[in-house]
Amino acid sequence: MSITLLEHLKEPQQLKTLDTAQLIRLAEEIRMFLVDSVSKTGGHFGANLGVVELTLALHRVFNSPTDKIVWDVGHQAYVHKLLTGRREGFASLRQFGGMAGFPRRNESVHDQFGVGHASTSISAALGMAVARDIEKKDNHVVAVIGDGALTGGMAMEALNHAGDLGTNLLVILNDNEMSISANVGALSSYLTKLRSDPTYARTKADVEQLLRKLPAIGNRLTNTLERLKDGMRTMVVPGQFFEAFGFRYLGPVDGHDLRALLKTLEDAKQLTGPVLLHLITQKGKGYASAENAPDKFHAWPSQSKGEKKTKSYSQIFGETIRDLARTDNRIVAVSAAMLPGTGLTAFQAEHPNRCFDVGIAEQHATTFCAGLATQGMRPVFAVYSTFLQRAYDQVIHDVSIQNLPVMFGIDRAGLVGADGETHQGAFDISFLRTVPNMTIMMPRNGDELKRMVKTALTIDGPSAVRYPRGDSLVEDNLIEDVQPVPIGRAEVVREGSHVALFALGPMVDLALKAADILFNEHALDAKVINVRFVKPLDKNLVIDTAQVMPLVTIEEAALMGGMGSAILECLVDASVAADVKRLGLPDRFIPHGSPADLLKTVGLTVEGIVQAALSVDHRTNARRQVN
Numbered sequence: 001m002s003i004t005l006l007e008h009l010k011e012p013q014q015l016k017t018l019d020t021a022q023l024i025r026l027a028e029e030i031r032m033f034l035v036d037s038v039s040k041t042g043g044h045f046g047a048n049l050g051v052v053e054l055t056l057a058l059h060r061v062f063n064s065p066t067d068k069i070v071w072d073v074g075h076q077a078y079v080h081k082l083l084t085g086r087r088e089g090f091a092s093l094r095q096f097g098g099m100a101g102f103p104r105r106n107e108s109v110h111d112q113f114g115v116g117h118a119s120t121s122i123s124a125a126l127g128m129a130v131a132r133d134i135e136k137k138d139n140h141v142v143a144v145i146g147d148g149a150l151t152g153g154m155a156m157e158a159l160n161h162a163g164d165l166g167t168n169l170l171v172i173l174n175d176n177e178m179s180i181s182a183n184v185g186a187l188s189s190y191l192t193k194l195r196s197d198p199t200y201a202r203t204k205a206d207v208e209q210l211l212r213k214l215p216a217i218g219n220r221l222t223n224t225l226e227r228l229k230d231g232m233r234t235m236v237v238p239g240q241f242f243e244a245f246g247f248r249y250l251g252p253v254d255g256h257d258l259r260a261l262l263k264t265l266e267d268a269k270q271l272t273g274p275v276l277l278h279l280i281t282q283k284g285k286g287y288a289s290a291e292n293a294p295d296k297f298h299a300w301p302s303q304s305k306g307e308k309k310t311k312s313y314s315q316i317f318g319e320t321i322r323d324l325a326r327t328d329n330r331i332v333a334v335s336a337a338m339l340p341g342t343g344l345t346a347f348q349a350e351h352p353n354r355c356f357d358v359g360i361a362e363q364h365a366t367t368f369c370a371g372l373a374t375q376g377m378r379p380v381f382a383v384y385s386t387f388l389q390r391a392y393d394q395v396i397h398d399v400s401i402q403n404l405p406v407m408f409g410i411d412r413a414g415l416v417g418a419d420g421e422t423h424q425g426a427f428d429i430s431f432l433r434t435v436p437n438m439t440i441m442m443p444r445n446g447d448e449l450k451r452m453v454k455t456a457l458t459i460d461g462p463s464a465v466r467y468p469r470g471d472s473l474v475e476d477n478l479i480e481d482v483q484p485v486p487i488g489r490a491e492v493v494r495e496g497s498h499v500a501l502f503a504l505g506p507m508v509d510l511a512l513k514a515a516d517i518l519f520n521e522h523a524l525d526a527k528v529i530n531v532r533f534v535k536p537l538d539k540n541l542v543i544d545t546a547q548v549m550p551l552v553t554i555e556e557a558a559l560m561g562g563m564g565s566a567i568l569e570c571l572v573d574a575s576v577a578a579d580v581k582r583l584g585l586p587d588r589f590i591p592h593g594s595p596a597d598l599l600k601t602v603g604l605t606v607e608g609i610v611q612a613a614l615s616v617d618h619r620t621n622a623r624r625q626v627n
């Protein structure tokens, strides 16, 4: 089938010229396009197949950008991008300089809000609705939120506020029973009951019909009956949960039935006040492999590299705590809807009663861990660096002030690449280093990660072990043979006398390569230090080294407040004058692209380290000549 309707689609207004049959055909073309394109570029997949009809209906019924459509997470906004003139952008999806994988306000007038982290859409949409009211405009505002994102606390905060304000707002709940894995939580069970039990939904209609038929009888009895009616209505009317928040509940509606969607959205458009439309969709709809394994097709699966000699840091982390938990019953693993991504599936398989997926609820996860720790448990919260940002107050207020032994396994620390600004693990060192009682460490490879996990479990206070997205060579040694690392001690991995390279994590390997070039091509003898601990920093080594040679600090983290800053603070506090060049992430958000491309843009390359070493060496020599 030649892609015709989609090819001619340049803007959403054109949808209003298509009849339902053409829209249904367009839906087929869109699914074909997504399979063809995303299979080549990679990117999010299942969620987009699940919202093809919804997105078509939204842009058919509403008038973007005058009407505001806000996507939650935004990983399911590829169809929205297709319908708003960005088909050509898919060839460069999530590539450096190419189209972003999430809505971005600077990418299109139709992208009302930048997203990537979950549970923000209702809050943002409510802000847009209130601005509309203040300006006495009459445009519509729609938030599209998934059942997974709805488990995020701020979504509840927004529902509560919206219901209180009573302003016109349409919240579309895209319920596919999936987060990345199967969705979790009591709310999810509530929604699933509605989805899966037709009698449950039918009862609602029957009861309402019965209640309407009941004859009006004496006041006392009528009042009793009213209370009974309300009780029964509460029991069977599925929207009660949302109606308690002040929302008019519509649904559930088949989110793949375009005709039903068009009619329901037209009806919803006429309603005033907060409205919640509950759609039932299938993640991966229209592509059998994704329908059968929606978790595996949340993003298009990366091609297996044959017989891999390496393991992902996530896998190494998960297997390490799984093995340690065999002999330490205090260990409990916690995830915020990211069990597979954080490598905890291995732990869950072996210790199901000590593994908790709390939903997209990082704040709750952190304080849940604090509660566990007060009772002598050793909770481990495996969380992407970027998502831990959600729980900053809980890290301080609930864990660190009480000096509780919670281990944060900070995954995706550093540049994650394709997901861009909203997902780079840039800030965890900066926002954790200022927190008293916190220990922060980063391994140079998978073997050292195992050692650091073991080390963290010996610390009677909060600890953070940060590690990057990606793989590492790792020995398959027995966990019993893994030795902890001495806390607060760095490791000199190469002696040298002219310039010192203080490298953090996998940057150590780059520093060693740079040292070889410096020696062979510039007769500069570089000392390479594996920093290991950002906090407590190995201050003695820093001071002793800086007294005899200039330094370069190298970290894949924000420069401001990072490891390099810690070294500068150490030298200033010790009144040691030294030339220091810091390499790391600059004071701007790093966009999407391959990690290699992105590292080049910030000078975190072997050549960048060489040039930095030459520049501090030159500065030190010049200063020595003057003195």
Ligand SMILES: Cc1ncc(C[n+]2csc(CCOP(=O)(O)OP(=O)(O)O)c2C)c(N)n1
Pocket (backbone or CB within 6 Å): 047, 050, 073, 075, 076, 116, 117, 118, 145, 146, 147, 148, 149, 150, 174, 176, 178, 179, 180, 283, 336, 337, 338, 360, 362, 387, 390
């Ligand atoms: C704060 C936060 N935590 C975790 C994630 C990772 N994440 C991305 S999509 C997703 C699942 C979203 O589920 P849902 O909202 O139901 O959308 P669906 O994929 O089912 O369409 C998660 C957990 C995130 N984006 N933001």
Ligand SMILES: CC(=O)[C@@H](O)[C@H](O)COP(=O)(O)O
Pocket (backbone or CB within 6 Å): 073, 075, 116, 117, 298, 299, 341, 412, 416, 419, 469
């Ligand atoms: C949209 C979202 O937040 C997740 O799907 C995230 O993109 C997963 O990242 P990884 O691919 O690094 O697991």
Ligand SMILES: [Mg+2]
Pocket (backbone or CB within 6 Å): 146, 147, 148, 149, 174, 175, 176, 177, 178, 179, 183
């Ligand atoms: Mg979902």
